[in-house]
Amino acid sequence: MADSLTLPHSRLRSGGGTPTILVIGGGASGNAVTVLLRRAGIAVDLIEAKPDWNATSGSGITLQGNALRVLRELGLWEQVSASGYAFGTLGITAPDGTVLHVAEDIRTGGDDLPATLGMQRPQLQRILIDAVRACGATVRLGTTAEALEQDADGVSVRFSDGTEGRYDLVIGADGLGSATRAAIGITDKPEPTGMAIWRIAAPRPEGVERTDLTYGGPAYIAGYTPTSENTIYAFVVEACRDRASIAPGAYADEMRRAAQGYGGFWPEIVEHITDSRKVNYTWFDRLLVDGSWHRGRVVLIGDAAHCCPPTIAQGAAMSLEDALVLAELLTSGREWDDELFQTYYERRTARVRTVVEASVQIGQWQLDGVRDADVPGLIGRTMNMLKELP
Template sequence: MTAAPAPATALRVLIHGGGIGGLTLATALARRGHTVEVAELREELDALGVGIIQPTNALHVMREIGVLDACLAAGFAWDTLTIADPAGTTLAAIPQPRMADAPAANGIPRPALARILADAARAAGARLRLGTTITELKDDGTGVDVTLSDGGQSRHDLVVGFDGIGSPLRTRLYGDTYAPEYTGFANWRVTVPRPPEVRGVVMGTAGPEAKALLTPITGELMYLGAVFAEKEDFRPAPERAHEQLAARLRMFSGPVADALAAVTDPSAVVYSRISQVSVEEPWHVGRVVLAGDAAHASTPHLAQGAAMAVEDALVLAEALDAEAGVPEALTAWEARRRPRAMWVQALSRAVLRQETGTPTTPEEDELLKVGVPGAAHVLAQPY
């Protein structure tokens, strides 16, 4: 763990959103001696969904904030991506790159990661205010006066919106200009037992018709994920969601079919539409800044959404260390982050189109020359 430098001037920072990015930033800033509050609408810092992949660049951030060992202990690390046919026969085994001394990748249950990051933020000295959100905000150029829905009123040097793809703070800044854009595709995921032979991500492909992903998240569990084109108003039937998923993956046998056979509870299936957000204007207005999915949500095809958020967090903390004031830090931060985050978004969308047989643009064709394996090497470079 890198020792956090003491700030020249301790700042008062409010983080709107207690997800992966917000809690990472809270830890990074509080460890540097800043006064940090996190306003989170949920009453508890639980996490919906199944598991999440932490690629090597995300794990590098976890090392920097002191929680890498906890993440590895709670999850399942691996270093090889396996490509398989619908029957489960291996077509290729691709070693994944490492960033510095971080492992190549780790799968972890989302609730476990939420607990680890919340514990780290509190231990660093951040205050987590649950069940509250911003109701009023006024930036006078030298600070931001905030009123929360729990009645709290305070003044901050910086307000950071890590409040997700549906960001209320983004709406406050830009209205509906950057509402989430549905891509036409949705993600199906379900947690199942992990067989011993699945020791890393296994990507089963059946051409453009379907792709299934098996991702270990503990020694005992993995999740099965699949992406399909779905109408925007479609929702799985509550009583037979598992059957609908099985029907979509009917061309698979082997480990994918075995995983599906283990799913008997339709409520275990997690369905989420895939949308994206691209804030084309500056991500900061005065002393209020958007980060993570609030600024640049992408499709999950590079497994980099949460990684981009935690990179945003650490780089923002570093920019506040390096620059003379908050406005200068926000400008420098965005100059570092925008090219990398938007490249991830563009390539992720191109991969989605390619894998589902959707026509791609010439620009996307150029990006696809890098490919998913190539992208992993690009993103293992310093951010």
């Protein structure tokens, strides 16, 4: 394990010259690694396929302490804290809204950070975007990498706009459907777990001050998380269906139907599920690339290397930790070789595997109708492990 989260800002790889890196993908992991590498004086180009840099999409996100720890290392904690809603407990409720149990959340980021913070996903993305802009990286939006050609010294890249570039290293941070992963011959693909989730941002009902989860009832899981003083995001998990069979214009009706049978704060939340354009529907997927997360001078981070259902809210945290660990190694003064990239994989894989397997298991218990599953125990063991530095 690392002894410190402080990066050696002035140390570059040996061999002379200023190294250059291409980051493919401007999500959480791509943005984070860009900021950390620029801090060390490395030249970074970041390309993002979406022209709007995903600055407006998504409903909400739950960030636990280990994610907040990385955001603090990025120098963004004050902005994140001011934009989100921090809390330290998790409620378990019956379908009618009766509170069955309130558990103290484990402070995976240490005692000086909140256990959990909810925030609007677009707001987090905008904070990260501003940090990338401020760090001096070159950013090109609406751009993809069409071809990667490697040799012993680096990677030649042809872009979708017809231009070309030459880099010492390429970091694939292009998400679940990563074209970079496929381009370097890694054949692993995300696999659906059998569940899907409806999400929406909504006004915060008075009295909602933490995440509350209901297991069972009309759906497998229903819950909500405060994301600011005025907002929440609400979600309902059900068996996955053919997305093509659900007309986008019917999303609000479908989510309202799925949430209709829940009590407590849900009737007030349901009143605001009216605009299908604000409802998001996605399947739960799992992915864990085994063996290594690199081929030559191309390395994967975040959802390009692994993903899991949001059942313990660790997807973004794992991606941010990837960025931190990879940046630490790249700025350690070591050669950028197979040994370094294998070290990165070995530092990450056991931790990520634990999270992926626990996240999938919680959903599988629901799918299998296991009534005596030790969900609190599994979550507790996983969270205690995450208190250790990555």
